C-alpha cells in the first residue's frame with residue numbers, strides 16, 4: 077500500500093521534487109511503445125491538455141467511466157433520443173419515472189416532493205419507479221406495446237404503469253447508464269418516442285461520476301470523438317472496443333499508463349502490473365507505489381475548473397471552495413509534454 | 420516589422436478603393452505608405468485581388484448542439500469527407516485557408532455559454548464571437564408581465580450578454596420552444612405561449628426594443644417561426660412588416676422563401692421576399708444557401724427539429740430541451756435529384772441575385788444547416804458566373820427549376836460586390852470599426868486571392884492570408900497556429916436584475932444563476948477578449 081502524502085511528487089514511493097517527477101514521467105512515457113492516458117477524471121483544461129499530450133505521444137485516451145457514457149451515446153446514435161436537463165425537469169415535469177436506483181444527489185435536485193413550478197396546473201408530481209434487472213428490456217418492450225395501444229398480454233403492474241404514463245403532460249424518464257444495459261436504454265428512448273406521439277416526454281440520463289460527461293464534451297470539440305481515441309500520425313481514431321484502457325492493460329497491449337485522477341476517484345481498477353505515472357490528489361492510496369506519482373489540484377475545490385454541472389447538465393465554471401496552490405492537471409500535463417525529447 | 424503587399428488589385432468598398440496599388444502594415448495594423456522607409460518584408464500580389472479578411476456573421480462553429488453533432492456522427496467523420504461538424508481546430512484552419520478572419524457563432528443559450536466559449540478558445544487563427552439566444556425563457560415572460568417590463572428586459576438582455584460574453588442578441592422561433600414544452604406542435608407569428616399568453620410578435624417587439632436600449636450595434640438577429648414549411652413566405656413577409664421600420668436581421672432567409680404553387684405545392688417565393696427586403700431598408704438578411712451533399716442540421720429551434728427528426732439521414736438524431744430554447748441535431752442530405760432540395764438551392768441564389776443592395780444580404784449557408792461552410796467557394800463562384808449557374812441548373816430536376824426564376828437572372832456579382840458582402844457590410848452590421856476594410860488603423864487582416872479559371876479553387880485556397888499582420892496561410896496551407904480574439908459587447912445594466920434572476924433560478928431550477936456565467940480566467944483570460952463598444 078502506498079499513499080501519496082503531501083509531497084509534490086514521489087518516485088517508486090519516495091518523495092521527490094516536482095521537476096524530477098516531471099522528468100521521470102516524460103522519460104517513462106517517451107520510452108513507451110503503446111502508452112495509454114486513462115482515468116481522465118479532470119476538468120476541461122485537463123482534458124484538452126491530455127489530448128495534446130496523447131497526440132504528441134501517439135497515445136490512447138480513455139475515461140474511467142467511459143462505458144456508461146458510451147452506452148448513452150449508443151442509444152442516441154442507434155435510434156435518436158429526446159432528452160432534457162434536471163433543471164428543466166424540476167421546473168416542468170408533472171410525472172417522473174425513475175428507472176433503477178440512480179444516485180440520490182441529482183434526484184434530490186429535482187425537488188420531486190414539490191409541484192413543478194412552471195407547470196400549468198402545479199399539482200403534486202406523480203413519481204413512479206421501474207426496477208432495473210435482467211428482465212427490464214423485455215418489460216420495456218411490453219410497455220412500448222401498451223403505449224402504442226397494441227393488444228398484448230402484460231402483467232397488471234405494467235398495464236397500470238402504461239396508463240399512468242399516458243396521463244402525463246410533461247413526463248421525464250430518469251436513468252443512470254451504469255445500471256442499465258445498452259438495450260434497456262435504447263428501449264427507454266423508444267418508449268419516450270412512442271409516448272411523444274400524443275404528449276410530451278423526455279429522457280434524463282444522469283451523468284456518470286468523474287466529470288465523464290464534461291470530458292466527453294471536451295474530447296468532442298478537440299478531436300470530434302468521445303473516449304476511446306487513439307492518435308496515429310496526429311490524427312484521432314475512435315474505436316469503442318479496441319481502445320478501451322482496461323482491456324488494453326489486461327491484454328498487455330498497453331506498456332505504460334498515465335493515470336489522471338484530479339477529482340479523487342481512486343486508483344486504477346486493474347491488478348495487472350503496468351508501468352504507471354499517476355496524477356492524483358494527495359491522500360490517494362495505491363496498492364503498489366506508481367513509478368511516478370505527481371500531486372495534482374482538484375478542480376472546483378483547490379482551483380477553478382470547467383466541469384459538467386449535474387443539475388444544469390452543462391459544462392460550467394466551478395470556482396474553488398478552498399483554494400490551494402497545487403498544480404492543475406493541465407499544468408502538469410503541459411510540463412510533461414514540454415519535457416519530452418524533441419521529435 | 421513593416422510589411423508591404425505590392426501591385427495587387429486592392430478592393431476596399433468602405434473607402435471607395437478599387438485599383439492596383441500597395442497595402443502596408445506594421446505591428447498588426449494597416450499603415451499609410453511610409454516615406455523614407457523600406458519594407459522589412461514584401462509580398463508580390465501582381466495580378467491578384469487584395470481584400471480585407473472575410474467576416475462570417477452566421478455559422479455554427481461552437482456550442483453543445485454542434486458538439487452533439489460531433490458525438491452523434493462518428494461514422495460520417497471517419498472517412499474525412501464530412502465537413503458538417505469539424506473539430507474546433509479544423510474549423511479555424513479551414514476558415515483561415517479561405518481568407519476569413521472573423522466568424523460569429525449565432526446561437527448560444529446563456530445556460531451553455533461557458534462550453535461554447537471553451538470551444539471558441541480552441542479555434543485557432545480567426546477572431547470569434549457568439550450571439551446569446553433569448554426569447555423562450557420563462558424568466559423573460561415573467562418580466563414581460565412586470566410593471567417595469569421594458570427596462571427590466573433591457574437589463575436582462577444586457578445581463579445575458581455579460582454572462583455569456585456575447586456580441587449580440589439572437590432570438591430563435593420566439594415562444595415556440597416554450598410552447599413545445601406544453602405539447603404544441605406548430606407555432607406561428609401570432610400564436611401565443613400557453614400559460615403566458617405572449618405571441619411571437621410580442622416577444623420580437625420586446626427584444627427589438629431591449630436591444631435598442633442596450634445600445635448594442637448589431638440589431639436583433641431573428642430566426643423566424645415556421646422554418647422550412649411550404650407557404651412560409653407569408654410568415655417572413657409578416658415578420659418584416661412587424662418590424663415597423665426598426666432594425667432587424669433575418670437569419671437564413673432562404674428557409675422562409677417557400678410558396679405553395681405548382682404540382683407539388685412547393686415553389687420558390689424568393690422574388691416576393693427579395694422585393695420586400697429591397698423596399699424595407701431596416702432589414703438585413705443572411706441567406707442560408709442550400710448546397711448539395713451530406714450535412715447535419717443543428718438548431719435551437721427545438722420545435723422545428725422535433726418535427727423534423729424523422730427526416731434524419733442517417734437515421735439518428737438528438738432533441739435536447741433546456742431552460743430556454745434547448746436544441747436539436749438532425750443529420751440531413753440535400754440531394755440534387757430531390758424536387759424540394761433543388762427548389763431550395765435555387766431560391767437561395769434568387770435571394771442573392773434579386774436583393775440589389777449587397778450591404779444588406781450576407782452569404783451564409785447557415786453552416787452546417789444549409790451546407791458546410793467549406794462550400795462557400797462554390798457559392799461565391801456561382802454568384803459571379805451565370806454560365807456556371809446554368810451548368811448546375813442543368814443537372815437538377817427541371818420541374819423544380821420551373822418553380823423558380825433563377826434561369827432568367829443574368830446578374831453576376833462583381834469583385835467589389837463580393838468585397839462589400841463578405842467584408843465591408845458584415846463589419847458595419849456588427850459595429851466593428853477596425854475590421855472589414857484596409858484603411859490605416861484597421862487590423863491587418865488581409866486576404867489575397869489569385870484569379871484562375873476555377874473561381875471556387877481560388878476562394879478555397881487564398882494565396883496569402885494575414886491575421887493581425889501575421890501570415891497565417893499561404894496557398895491553402897496554414898502556418899503555426901496562433902489565436903485571435905473573442906469579441907463581445909458590454910452594455911451597462913441595473914444590477915437589481917441579478918437579484919431577480921438569482922431568486923428565480925435557485926427556486927425554479929435548483930441552480931444558482933451565477934453558475935452559468937462564463938469565467939474569463941478559464942477561457943484565455945482578459946487578453947483573449949475584446950470589447951466592441953455600444954452606441955452611446
Ligand SMILES: [Zn+2]
Pocket residue numbers: 477479525526670671785788
Ligand atoms: Zn443558424
